Amino acid sequence: MQRALHLAATPDVPHHPNPRVGCVLLDDDGRTVGEGHHRGAGTPHAEVAALADAGEAARGATAVVTLEPCNHTGRTGPCAQALIEAGVRRVVVAQRDPNPVAAGGVATLEAAGIEVEAGLRAAEARALNASWTFAHERGRPYVTWKFAATLDGRSAAADGTSRWVSSRPARLDTHRLRAACDTMLVGTNTVAVDDPRLTVRDEQDQPLATQPLRVVMGERDLPADSAILDDAAPSLHLRTRDPLVALQTLRRDHDRHHVFLEGGPTLAAAFLRAGLVDEVVTYVAPMLLGTGRNAVGDLGITTIADARHLYLRDATVLGSGAEANVRLTMTPEET
Incomplete structure (x- = not known):
């Protein structure tokens, strides 16, 4: 199974829209006769790739797979049926499939007499x-809220300037995190004020x-020349102020499962008040402003007893000296 997990985590495999899956076929002596992994939507699933790699050696083999073999026909046929037809004797599965459309592979395999x-x-x-997994179980995308702030919690100076609160190492790290999300x-206010591109770029800013x-959410029209409307990446305007409606729309109509929230303090506060932030990533810069825009808006908290608590998962120093930022990764108490 360790090998199957390693195959599933192959670096060039997209994180979306399909799950990353690895499969290894073993003979009766535990020797590998075939292996494969899913390389993205529209490509053969891990089991099919492993069966092709094994050829006739798949008959009587044990299939070790990281996700329950699918039981439906989409762009490709059902993997459970492919394993049955190949004559696999035994199947070892790590995670059950949370997708009700594709689940049921284990039952199909067992009905065919496969252990x-x-x-x-x-x-x-x-x-x-x-x-x-989260999106299938909760019916909405997982939300990572990312922001950069000074040591005294300011995301911008009193005159509105904010470039650059975060350092270059922190900005490069942000693009790495963006690349793992699908949204x-x-x-609308962030678009009007900052006019961000919101693309994922490399070290040469390409x-x-x-x-x-x-995605931009809000009822206000967007300026026609907004950078977010260019052809560098797909874009969508959701005319709602309700965070839950936005997330449910993204899940139901656009098959999204990981939202990277980079809006301003008002939008962040709306998601936090609604209990719709699942992860917080902040880059803290060693600078002080004393005044300016807060990193988050009003949460309706008036006493310390009602403070929103976060659980620290990781703290990493990025860069050094004047270029140093600390990345804090946290989970809200209610998640």
Whole structure:
């Protein structure tokens, strides 16, 4: 299973819209006779790739796969049926499929007389596709709220200037995180004031080939010359101020499962008040402003007893000296 997990996590495999899956076929002596991994939407699933790699050696083999073999026909046929037809004797599964459309592969395999063991290293398999699993189980995308702030919690100076609160190492790190998401989300005010591109770029500031969907939520019209409306990446305007409506629309109509929230303090506060922030990533700069725009808006908190608590998962120093930022990754108390 370790090898299957390693295959699933192959670096060039897209994180969306499909889950990352790996499969290894073993003979009776435990020797690998075939292996494969899913390389993205429209390509053969991991099981089919492993069966092709094994050829006739797949008959009587044990298939070790990180996600329950699918039981439906989409762009490709059902993997459960492919395993049956190949004559696989036994199947070991890590994570059960949370997608009701594709689930049921274990039952189909067992009905065909194939021995199935499910749950081996399931937690690791879930972590590999954490946001995809979350979206299927919760009916909305996983939300990461990212912001940069000074040591005294300011995201911009009193005159509105904010470039650059975060350092270059922090900005490069932000693009790495953006690349793992399928949606960038801001409010109409951020577009009007900052005119962001919201693309994923490399160290030379060049856009990557694969870009997340750029989404703006709010009822105000967008300026026709907004950078977010260019052809560098797809974009969408959701005319709502309701965070839950926005997330449900993105999940239901656009198959999104990981939203990277980079809006201003008002939009961030709306998501926090609604309990719709699942992860917080902040870049803290070693500078002081004393006044200026807060990193987050009014949360309706008037006493310390009602403070929103966060659980620190990671603290990493990026850069050094004047270029140093501290990246803090946290989980809200209610998640």
